[in-house]
Amino acid sequence: MVLTKKHQVIDLKTGQLSGHIFVDPDIYPQELKQIFGRSWLMIGHESLVAKPNDSLHTYIGKDPVILVRDGKGKLHAFLNRCTHRGNRTCRVDDGNEKFFTCAYHGWIFANDGKLTHVPGYEEAYYGELHRETHALKKARIDTYAGIVFATWDQHAPSLEEYLGDARWYLDTVFNRLESGTEAYGPIKWMEPVNWKTPVDNCSDNYHVPLSHGSSAGLETAYLGRPRTTLDEQFKSPSKHLSVNGHAITFRMSQPGDVRRAHGVTNENLHLFEQYYKETQADAERHLGKFRAGHVQLANHSIYPNGVLGFRLALPRGPMLTEFWHFVVVEKAMPRELKKALANGSVSNNGPAGLFEQDDLDNWRQVTDGTRTPMGQSLPQDLSMGLNHSGRHDEYVGEVSERYISESNQRKFYQRWEEFMNAEDWGDIALQPRTASYEGTATMKG
Numbered sequence: 001m002v003l004t005k006k007h008q009v010i011d012l013k014t015g016q017l018s019g020h021i022f023v024d025p026d027i028y029p030q031e032l033k034q035i036f037g038r039s040w041l042m043i044g045h046e047s048l049v050a051k052p053n054d055s056l057h058t059y060i061g062k063d064p065v066i067l068v069r070d071g072k073g074k075l076h077a078f079l080n081r082c083t084h085r086g087n088r089t090c091r092v093d094d095g096n097e098k099f100f101t102c103a104y105h106g107w108i109f110a111n112d113g114k115l116t117h118v119p120g121y122e123e124a125y126y127g128e129l130h131r132e133t134h135a136l137k138k139a140r141i142d143t144y145a146g147i148v149f150a151t152w153d154q155h156a157p158s159l160e161e162y163l164g165d166a167r168w169y170l171d172t173v174f175n176r177l178e179s180g181t182e183a184y185g186p187i188k189w190m191e192p193v194n195w196k197t198p199v200d201n202c203s204d205n206y207h208v209p210l211s212h213g214s215s216a217g218l219e220t221a222y223l224g225r226p227r228t229t230l231d232e233q234f235k236s237p238s239k240h241l242s243v244n245g246h247a248i249t250f251r252m253s254q255p256g257d258v259r260r261a262h263g264v265t266n267e268n269l270h271l272f273e274q275y276y277k278e279t280q281a282d283a284e285r286h287l288g289k290f291r292a293g294h295v296q297l298a299n300h301s302i303y304p305n306g307v308l309g310f311r312l313a314l315p316r317g318p319m320l321t322e323f324w325h326f327v328v329v330e331k332a333m334p335r336e337l338k339k340a341l342a343n344g345s346v347s348n349n350g351p352a353g354l355f356e357q358d359d360l361d362n363w364r365q366v367t368d369g370t371r372t373p374m375g376q377s378l379p380q381d382l383s384m385g386l387n388h389s390g391r392h393d394e395y396v397g398e399v400s401e402r403y404i405s406e407s408n409q410r411k412f413y414q415r416w417e418e419f420m421n422a423e424d425w426g427d428i429a430l431q432p433r434t435a436s437y438e439g440t441a442t443m444k445g
């Protein structure tokens with residue numbers, strides 16, 4: 001490959017991708033700054049900090065962050081770093097507190113970030129410390145359908161622009177009903193792989209019938225359904241598309257169809273059928289007839305590190321990812337079905353999940369195959385469906401002709417290059433928003 005830019009890793013003419021970006025220790029710190037320092041990142045869900053003074057410890061990339069609802073109900077995200085010497089001011093995963101007290105010298109911060117108490121303020125500091133300029137470092141936050149996003153970059157576009165037309169598809173799972181969603185979790189584990197590998201995998205429908213053959217075989221045998229074959233996937237009218245680096249795939253469906261999810265069993269299928277039938281009219285009011293009836297979001301990722309739903313690939317090193325798994329369910333759903341989905345999600349995509357183990361084995365092997373001297377010098381091949389994607393009459397985004405393609409992966413690495421080479425947001429393009437939204441749904445729910 002001919003390298004002409006500072007970072008040119010994907011050859012869009014041939015689909016060849018430089019493998020070193022998955023293992024190179026010099027790339028990783030640049031990603032933390034150029035990508036995780038600028039993007040809007042999912043950090044939590046409003047339901048996890050529902051009451052005044054609730055807090056959740058989370059991350060903006062590698063930076064530890066306290067997501068907190070202050071006494072007046074306003075959400076904030078603060079760097080969990082005392083402004084004195086940098087100690088962590090919050091040591092719990094979640095809680096309900098009005099103040100965060102630093103355990104080193106006892107500075108106290110209110111949950112709106114203000115520094116309210118300094119031991120020895122008069123005696124040791126002679127009353128000369130400017131408490132106002134020592135508030136906790138605050139991130140910019142916004143929400144989409146209850147999911148809290150944050151960015152350090154004051155010049156980033158709005159979250160609505162950042163998601164762009166991807167929202168048209170994301171709404172079908174995160175924003176189907178006006179009554180909204182709630183989240184459980186996270187379950188956390190470490191994966192000895194680069195964060196980009198699981199993200200890339202999120203819209204790789206190519207691997208599903210093969211890698212997950214035995215897991216899916218068990219599941220479908222139990223449900224008494226025919227197995228999905230690779231041939232069916234190739235012929236499927238479902239879609240594979242990309243917007244602003246977000247990778248989307250969706251299935252064509254019929255009004256009232258049960259959303260395909262782990263946790264739907266022979267025993268509870270009739271309850272899910274009843275639920276989707278009963279809520280179809282509400283969904284149509286919220287999303288319009290077409291989206292509510294015919295579009296079911298399938299495998300997808302939200303740039304840069306949102307993985308298949310509200311799950312996060314948090315960067316922890318060139319070859320180390322901390323994986324966070326949340327489950328998001330509709331509030332209106334009966335408790336029994338919420339429980340079934342949560343159990344299904346964990347037992348298939350949790351750390352010991354059937355499907356997750358299939359994936360993780362591939363990701364580890366891909367990593368190992370890239371870290372050797374010869375392996376590192378060779379490209380990965382992402383040529384599938386080259387020159388077979390573009391604008392579509394009905395669907396927004398860069399749409400592939402087939403459900404199975406590597407177009408989204410090429411777009412993801414193209415976006416990666418764009419962020420890695422950009423001086424600032426002025427160098428990062430956003431696709432114009434062209435989707436038209438039927439129904440009452442907004443960014444806020």
Ligand code: FES
Nearest residue numbers: 082084085102105
């Ligand atoms: S580091 Fe927090 S009070 Fe000193």
Ligand SMILES: [Fe+2]
Nearest residue numbers: 208211212359
């Ligand atoms: Fe998979």
